[in-house]
Amino acid sequence: MNKNKNRLRRTMMFLNCQKPGLIRDPYIYGADSIILDLEDAVAANQKDSARYSLYHALKDLDYRGVERIVRINGLDTPYWKEDIRVCVAGGADAIRIAKTETREDVKAVETAVLSAEQEFNRPVGSTLLMAALESAKGVLNALEICNSSDRLFGIALSGGDFTKDIQTTITGTGVELAGARQHMILAARAAKIQCFDTVYTNLDDMEGFRKDVEMIHRMGFDGKSIINPKQIAVVHEIFTPSEKEIIYAKKLIRAINEQKEKGIGVFTVDGKMVDIAFYDGAVRTLNLARAAGIAINF
Amino acid sequence: MEIINTAIAGTLESSDVQVIVEPATEGIEIELESTVINQYGKQIRTVIMETLERLEVKNAKLRVIDKGALDCTLKARVECAIFRSNHIMEQLPWGGAIR
Numbered sequence: 001m002n003k004n005k006n007r008l009r010r011t012m013m014f015l016n017c018q019k020p021g022l023i024r025d026p027y028i029y030g031a032d033s034i035i036l037d038l039e040d041a042v043a044a045n046q047k048d049s050a051r052y053s054l055y056h057a058l059k060d061l062d063y064r065g066v067e068r069i070v071r072i073n074g075l076d077t078p079y080w081k082e083d084i085r086v087c088v089a090g091g092a093d094a095i096r097i098a099k100t101e102t103r104e105d106v107k108a109v110e111t112a113v114l115s116a117e118q119e120f121n122r123p124v125g126s127t128l129l130m131a132a133l134e135s136a137k138g139v140l141n142a143l144e145i146c147n148s149s150d151r152l153f154g155i156a157l158s159g160g161d162f163t164k165d166i167q168t169t170i171t172g173t174g175v176e177l178a179g180a181r182q183h184m185i186l187a188a189r190a191a192k193i194q195c196f197d198t199v200y201t202n203l204d205d206m207e208g209f210r211k212d213v214e215m216i217h218r219m220g221f222d223g224k225s226i227i228n229p230k231q232i233a234v235v236h237e238i239f240t241p242s243e244k245e246i247i248y249a250k251k252l253i254r255a256i257n258e259q260k261e262k263g264i265g266v267f268t269v270d271g272k273m274v275d276i277a278f279y280d281g282a283v284r285t286l287n288l289a290r291a292a293g294i295a296i297n298f
Numbered sequence: 299m300e301i302i303n304t305a306i307a308g309t310l311e312s313s314d315v316q317v318i319v320e321p322a323t324e325g326i327e328i329e330l331e332s333t334v335i336n337q338y339g340k341q342i343r344t345v346i347m348e349t350l351e352r353l354e355v356k357n358a359k360l361r362v363i364d365k366g367a368l369d370c371t372l373k374a375r376v377e378c379a380i381f382r383s384n385h386i387m388e389q390l391p392w393g394g395a396i397r
Contacts, residue, residue, distance in 0.1 A: 020371040021313035048387050049307050052378045055392055056370035082388045089392030120393055 002125055004093060005153045007067065008291045009033050009194060010223040010239045011232050012156075014071070016041035017050040023057045026066070029229035030236075032291075033067035038083050039074070039098050047079050051086045058090030069130065071096040075105055081112055088116035088127055094153065099161070100131035101138040106148040113151070130154045130196075134161035139180045146191030155188055156225060157181060159198030170201070172208055174215060185220045194222040203228050213238045240292035241285045249285035250298055252278055299380060301358045307378035308371075315367035317375040319383050320359040326350060332364035345369050349376045352395050 013031040015022045017038050026034050036057065042050045058068060070092045072083035076099065087095050097109050106129065113127050129151045133139050139162065146155060159177055163169055168176045181197065188195035197216040200209045209231060213224060217238050224235050241249070248270065255269045256279050266275045286296050301321045308316040328346060332339060342364060349372075350358065358380075364372070377396055381387070390396060 019311070019314075020367060021311065024313060024368055024371075048382065049374075049378045051390075052307075052374035052396070053371065055396060056374045059397070060368075060370040082390070086390070086392055 001150065002128055004067070005128060006194070007032075008287060009067070009154070009196065010288075010291070011235045012069065012196060012223060012225050013229070013232070014041070014199070014225065014227050017054045017057075017070075018042045018046050020053060023053065024061065026229075027062075027064045029232055031066065031226065031229070031232050032223065033069055034063070035069045035071050035096055035225070036092075037071045038079070039071045047073065051082065055086050055090045058087075058092055067093045069094040069096050071098060071132075072109075074099040075108060080109075084109065084112045085116050085119070088113060088122055089120040091122065092127060094128035094130060096156070097129060097131045098158075099134050099138070100145055100155075101133075101135060102141055103144045103148040106131055106145060106152060110149045110151060125151065127151065128153050130156060132156045132158045133180075133184065134158035135165040136162070138162075139183055142184050142187035143190060146187045146193055152193060154194030154196055154222065155184055156196035157184055157198045160201070162198075172202070172205075174212065181216065181219055181221075189220070195220070197221045197224045199225045199227050200231070201227065203230070206230075206234065210234050210238070236292060239288055240294070241289050245285055246289050246294065246296070249282035249289075250296075252282040253286075253298070256282075299353050299355050299384060301355065301380065301383045303383045303385075305379045305382035307382060308367075308375035310363060310365060312365050313367060313371065315362060315364040315372050315375050317379045318361040319376075319379045320361075321383075322357045322359040325357060326355070327359045329359075329361045330364070331362070333366055334364070341369075342372060345372050346376055349373050350380075352397065353377065353380055354395070355380060 009032050011031040012033040012035050014035045014037050015026055017036045036054055038050050070087045072095055073079035117124050129149060130153055131145050133142060133155055157180055159170060162180055163176050185195050200212050213235050216224060251269050252274060256276060259267050290296050301319050304320045306318045308314050310316055328343060332342060
């Protein structure tokens with residue numbers, strides 16, 4: 001398995017590939033991943049131009065460890081196959097598939113990616129995939145999409161297109177997205193891949209943004225797509241475990257390791273019954289704390 | 299490659315460069331305008347010439363208006379203009395002539 005498949009992805013920041021001023025140094029803002037966009041942000045008559053910018057950005061610029069994901073054009077357009085060739089040739093870390101609706105959509109991209117890896121002498125399996133679900137059909141097929149490819153590290157909700165498809169609008173309350181969010185989380189967790197929430201487009205409403213992030217954090221999302229650097233700090237703050245959570249996670253890991261050696265499967269920590277199933281969650285808590293710059297002496 | 303039609307790539311936004319290529323018959327002619335011509339004019343011309351050599355362009359007239367683009371952007375815009383002049387949009391030589 002690609003070692004980056006389960007890396008930390010609290011924030012994924014969209015950047016227009018066609019804008020040199022945006023893609024030259026976005027690592028300074030500290031997002032976990034950037035999404036270099038060939039799709040909606042790029043006008044139809046500039047699709048070709050954006051690919052040259054993308055290729056040289058991937059090959060020539062040092063993004064200092066920030067994951068480089070490319071959003072390719074939809075499979076219903078004439079652009080996606082050449083998009084994949086340039087992504088793989090440039091060495092993108094991952095490809096975000098727009099408008100995913102079925103397992104076959106992911107399989108079609110997977111086949112084209114494999115072909116490109118062979119054409120450009122890239123290691124087979126080095127290009128990961130993620131799927132954006134943007135319609136009722138895509139959301140309802142979430143589980144088959146999640147299980148469609150070993151390359152797929154996660155699914156993401158695209159709220160704007162999704163609400164159009166179900167004939168409503170983004171209200172700011174989250175009510176119109178609640179069903180899709182819950183369904184996608186369940187599918188992603190069942191398939192043991194990651195799940196990402198949609199963008200929050202009102203940049204003037206930071207309080208609303210904060211409430212939105214708090215809610216999706218509680219729902220179990222791994223992170224959120226963002227459109228502006230000023231949204232990064234809020235997401236990272238909310239996804240940073242509290243001191244109490246960190247102490248408890250350490251206790252859990254120690255206790256589970258000790259009890260496992262003694263052959264005991266179920267026991268209590270701080271008065272609460274726990275077992276081995278709590279282990280991964282505790283490790284994830286410590287990884288989130290480390291990502292936030294908290295020293296974990298363990 | 300030959301320059302078959304006049305073609306344009308890039309914008310006049312900060313950090314970008316606009317490149318216009320036109321057919322020519324007597325070698326390479328570059329008309330360069332840049333906000334940093336005194337510091338980087340020579341390097342910009344070198345990058346353009348290297349890009350043209352990789353694409354085997356022998357005859358072309360280029361008008362280049364630079365707004366502080368990095369070398370990678372300059373290469374991207376020159377390549378785009380040349381492939382556009384040939385109406386080539388797919389099966390591009392990524393990692394070959396484009397590198």
